[in-house]
């Protein structure tokens with residue numbers, strides 16, 4: 391069977407599909423490796439065209455009331471819901487993720503962000519500051535043109551999570567999806583136009599890192615929001631700093647999931663599965679360092695190994711498949727190297743292993759020590775590293791001994807302990823007796839090298855707007871001469 395997901399054109403600039411003038415960008419279906427579309431990168435001139443279109447569209451868009459902008463976003467959310475199956479299928483072709491995931495997690499989470507910010511924007515107000523006779527007030531104003539740059543694991547969700555708060559605050563956006571998953575953002579651009587968004591408000595350029603770099607440094611770009619790895623984040627943050635641009639950095643992690651001896655073990659096993667194997671482990675906030683209290687370690691591992699037997703790897707379009715392929719052969723190779731390094735360092739293989747072809751099964755490595763690479767480096771695949779601990783202070787110190795700080799989880803039935811431990815963990819997004827749930831109402835983001843800024847929730851508004859202070863003189867001006 392030949393599958394085609396060829397879009398009308400590679401880019402979307404000023405309300406229209408435009409063919410890219412740069413290098414070819416083949417899009418492969420990760421399950422079969424077949425080329426399902428061939429796109430072309432944006433040339434530097436086309437990146438400039440997109441930024442100029444965004445700049446030109448911004449004043450009129452910002453002049454609408456927040457409720458009017460919100461209505462466009464809500465209409466886009468309704469269109470996404472109406473096309474849920476078609477969009478989920480495209481997301482599965484683009485990413486290889488099982489259709490049972492893309493139907494519930496990807497576009498639906500994007501639509502939730504569009505609805506949430508549509509409703510929130512009209513409630514954003516300034517302050518009135520009494521100063522005696524005089525007074526001052528603040529206005530929350532848009533930044534201007536925002537650049538969004540995405541990773542390949544949640545391409546459409548990332549596009550919506552960045553576009554929704556940016557656009558509703560009166561900014562416009564040029565979005566560059568990952569070169570591995572370029573299709574969803576083009577759909578979002580079409581849907582926005584159908585929902586009544588003016589041309590130029592949301593534009594899409596395609597390309598690899600150099601196109602991203604050209605976008606970040608284009609003179610009229612006021613803000614850069616990146617979802618990607620820490621090394622890319624350092625480069626993008628540095629480039630943005632040259633122009634004093636605002637940034638949001640959603641980067642990688644090596645997050646701890648701590649299971650105390652009094653935890654409900656079946657619940658903790660469920661959480662460890664979600665924290666390590668959903669989306670074949672390709673999730674930034676994954677709790678890949680699972681700290682198990684020594685009293686329950688073996689029991690936990692044996693329950694986990696038996697649960698993992700129910701995994702169904704295979705055709706991602708089959709609704710019963712719950713574990714898909716890895717995004718690219720190169721990424722699968724890196725994951726296999728990481729597993730091999732763990733075994734060579736003396737870790738014990740509890741289940742899984744290197745797998746075959748595009749598939750790597752859920753893999754659990756136990757008896758690891760904190761200095762092994764499987765416990766220090768982000769693998770970004772279905773590989774869980776189990777570590778054992780004896781007491782609370784020790785596990786907190788070890789959980790924090792990493793440059794990353796994206797997420798953390800604690801499982802215990804002692805709620806006092808849960809809150810005490812969470813308060814001491816150096817992580818931006820935490821869960822107690824849950825893992826990897828990211829509702830739009832809750833701020834999401836990292837500390838330390840995992841990034842800065844927050845997506846989702848009212849907190850995101852601050853990252854897509856700036857305050858103007860206005861002093862109002864109500865009396866005379868008292869000059870010295």
Ligand SMILES: NC(=O)c1ccc[n+]([C@@H]2O[C@H](COP(=O)([O-])OP(=O)(O)OC[C@H]3O[C@@H](n4cnc5c(N)ncnc54)[C@H](O)[C@@H]3O)[C@@H](O)[C@H]2O)c1
Nearest residue numbers: 540541542567568598599602603618619622640641642674
């Ligand atoms: N914190 C989060 O919200 C979050 C979410 C998903 C993924 N991630 C992280 O993303 C990584 C996996 O994604 P990836 O492999 O696509 O990441 P990556 O860093 O390789 O690429 C991310 C994006 O940056 C672009 N890029 C690369 N170099 C650039 C440059 N110099 N200037 C501008 N743009 C550039 C890429 O083309 C891509 O679109 C993992 O580390 C994962 O943890 C983080």
